[in-house]
Amino acid sequence: xxxxxxxxxxxxxxxxxxxxxxxxxxxxxxxxxxxxxxxxxxxxxxxxxxxxxxxxxxxxxxxxxxxxxxxxxxxxxxxxxxxxxxxxxxxxxxxxxxxxxxxxxxxxxxxxxxxxxxxxxxxxxxxxxxxxxxxxxxxxxxxxxxxxxxxxxxxxxxxxxxxxxxxxxxxxxxxxxxxxxxxxxxxxxxxxxxxxxxxxxxxxxxxxxxxxxxxxxxxxxxxxxxxxxxxxxxxxxxxxxxxxxxxxxxxxxxxxxxxxxxxxxxxxxxxxxxxxxxxxxxxxxxxxxxxxxxxxxxxxxx
Amino acid sequence: xxxxxxxxxxxxxxxxxxxxxxxxxxxxxxxxxxxxxxxxxxxxxxxxxxxxxxxxxxxxxxxxxxxxxxxxxxxxxxxxxxxxxxxxxxxxxxxxxxxxxxxxxxxxxxxxxxxxxxxxxxxxxxxxxxxxxxxxxxxxxxxxxxxxxxxxxxxxxxxxxxxxxxxxxxxxxxxxxxxxxxxxxxxxxxxxxxxxxxxxxxxxxxxxxxxxxxxxxxxxxxxxxxxxxxxxxxxxxxxxxxxxxxxxxxxxxxxxxxxxxxxxxxxxxxxxxxxxxxxxxxxxxxxxxxxxxxxxxxxxxxxxxxxxxx
Numbered sequence: 001x002x003x004x005x006x007x008x009x010x011x012x013x014x015x016x017x018x019x020x021x022x023x024x025x026x027x028x029x030x031x032x033x034x035x036x037x038x039x040x041x042x043x044x045x046x047x048x049x050x051x052x053x054x055x056x057x058x059x060x061x062x063x064x065x066x067x068x069x070x071x072x073x074x075x076x077x078x079x080x081x082x083x084x085x086x087x088x089x090x091x092x093x094x095x096x097x098x099x100x101x102x103x104x105x106x107x108x109x110x111x112x113x114x115x116x117x118x119x120x121x122x123x124x125x126x127x128x129x130x131x132x133x134x135x136x137x138x139x140x141x142x143x144x145x146x147x148x149x150x151x152x153x154x155x156x157x158x159x160x161x162x163x164x165x166x167x168x169x170x171x172x173x174x175x176x177x178x179x180x181x182x183x184x185x186x187x188x189x190x191x192x193x194x195x196x197x198x199x200x201x202x203x204x205x206x207x208x209x210x211x212x213x214x215x216x217x218x219x220x221x222x223x224x225x226x227x228x229x230x231x232x233x234x235x236x237x238x239x240x241x242x243x244x245x246x247x248x249x250x251x252x253x254x255x256x257x258x259x260x261x262x263x264x265x266x267x268x269x270x271x272x273x274x275x276x277x278x279x280x281x282x283x284x285x286x287x288x289x290x291x292x293x294x295x296x297x298x299x300x301x302x
Numbered sequence: 303x304x305x306x307x308x309x310x311x312x313x314x315x316x317x318x319x320x321x322x323x324x325x326x327x328x329x330x331x332x333x334x335x336x337x338x339x340x341x342x343x344x345x346x347x348x349x350x351x352x353x354x355x356x357x358x359x360x361x362x363x364x365x366x367x368x369x370x371x372x373x374x375x376x377x378x379x380x381x382x383x384x385x386x387x388x389x390x391x392x393x394x395x396x397x398x399x400x401x402x403x404x405x406x407x408x409x410x411x412x413x414x415x416x417x418x419x420x421x422x423x424x425x426x427x428x429x430x431x432x433x434x435x436x437x438x439x440x441x442x443x444x445x446x447x448x449x450x451x452x453x454x455x456x457x458x459x460x461x462x463x464x465x466x467x468x469x470x471x472x473x474x475x476x477x478x479x480x481x482x483x484x485x486x487x488x489x490x491x492x493x494x495x496x497x498x499x500x501x502x503x504x505x506x507x508x509x510x511x512x513x514x515x516x517x518x519x520x521x522x523x524x525x526x527x528x529x530x531x532x533x534x535x536x537x538x539x540x541x542x543x544x545x546x547x548x549x550x551x552x553x554x555x556x557x558x559x560x561x562x563x564x565x566x567x568x569x570x571x572x573x574x575x576x577x578x579x580x581x582x583x584x585x586x587x588x589x590x591x592x593x594x595x596x597x598x599x600x601x602x603x604x605x606x607x608x609x610x611x612x
């Protein structure tokens with residue numbers, strides 16, 4: 001907070017001189033760019049301030065990780081819990097040899113293909129089910145059964161049927177990601193405000209136009225919540241699947257490092273997994289925000 | 303004058319599914335209806351009404367007198383159980399570009415800007431079979447937003463607008479595809495008194511400027527008399543046409559406060575008296591609104607049956 005307060009006056013003081021320097025351009029344009037820069041600096045200062053607070057927890061955790069094993073833990077524990085710098089060094093070595101990239105690429109290929117397939121299937125089937133009530137009545141009990149069967153419980157089935165190659169891993173990722181997308185799509189379509197449908201009908205929209213212009217956009221935020229949940233689920237299941245049987249991938253890296261007693265390598269793998277998870281979530285949240293901009297003031301609006 | 307809209311012996315009945323809390327009440331009507339049997343509810347009972355071309359007709363009635371049902375029939379959102387709804391002599395078979403509806407809760411599409419909301423009715427093929435391109439639609443939307451006094455608000459999303467502004471956008475949206483008839487369902491009921499008066503005057507101005515036929519449903523007797531050339535009073539459920547009051551106020555366009563004009567006061571009182579008995583009847587019977595999907599959650603089935611039999 002203090003940084004925000006301290007940086008703002010400094011920024012505005014610096015900007016007061018700006019018009020005097022850049023006198024050549026028209027005054028109007030100069031003022032506009034000044035306010036733009038000012039606004040940018042203000043947001044930058046503000047985000048730096050709040051970013052510092054947000055980073056405090058992470059920094060404390062990393063400090064504990066670095067210092068804890070050295071000063072607090074017994075020597076035997078220290079072997080299983082190496083301090084941060086050793087893990088980072090191991091990560092650097094893995095990066096240099098290119099093996100972390102290979103594993104990351106393998107994992108990403110699987111999760112993107114599985115997730116993509118789930119997305120397409122989940123959204124289109126969800127729209128169909130929500131649109132045709134009869135289909136919903138038939139499929140709903142079945143979907144409930146499958147949804148409540150933990151995806152990992154089916155891993156042996158997938159392995160038996162599809163082998164230990166890519167197919168089984170992509171399939172199980174697709175399976176795990178499919179249900180959040182499907183169920184949220186159905187929910188999104190079903191919770192469209194009936195008044196909006198009435199309004200659209202009174203405007204003479206055909207069923208197809210009604211679907212495309214009213215039902216779909218109104219369901220998008222709910223669908224995206226499902227997509228975000230699916231993103232988390234797909235990474236979780238993927239890592240587990242790779243741990244059970246694979247020749248590459250981050251899950252394989254972690255398990256293999258553990259059994260080879262390369263403990264820092266194992267932590268490097270775990271670190272990569274959590275960074276991947278963060279990146280995926282960040283990307284999906286940004287997408288979700290982009291598609292639900294109009295929702296900013298829900299609660300206070302309409 | 304020719305009849306723009308004509309309703310002939312229109313009856314509309316709903317099949318009401320018994321609500322969760324209606325178990326106790328069905329006990330009293332045992333014999334006429336089983337515990338889980340749906341009951342029939344008559345919302346409108348052989349109602350006949352003509353609306354002239356270019357007329358501003360207001361419609362008042364107690365809660366549950368079928369005002370919204372009537373509007374749905376006119377809009378083509380539902381079909382009458384019996385009788386005919388004619389617009390320009392043709393039976394109404396569904397929603398059409400010749401009629402537009404303005405709802406009480408604005409019903410704007412929150413993901414569309416004001417301009418995009420107004421132009422949604424222009425996105426299909428027009429009456430001449432031509433499709434407007436994006437720029438033409440935006441230009442038309444601006445034109446109608448200007449007509450309702452919202453020039454410069456094209457890029458605002460609904461959540462960035464006040465209630466009065468939202469309703470202006472909704473009015474612009476319904477005017478934009480140039481319907482002949484404007485159907486308004488308590489459009490100003492959710493607004494504060496000042497905004498309401500302002501919008502009433504604007505609506506009158508737009509009506510005079512465009513010459514649309516307007517059917518305006520309202521709870522407010524003042525509003526009905528102030529806006530309408532005629533006020534149709536509906537009876538308590540089942541809705542029948544009780545009386546049509548011709549509103550005749552001299553020099554309406556004058557600067558004076560029409561609401562305190564003796565003629566206004568007299569006609570207001572007339573409508574009030576007509577409505578008063580019906581409101582009490584409706585309250586005694588516990589009539590509530592029928593939802594668009596045909597359910598009446600608060601409805602007590604027994605009383606409805608008695609009333610429709612009477």
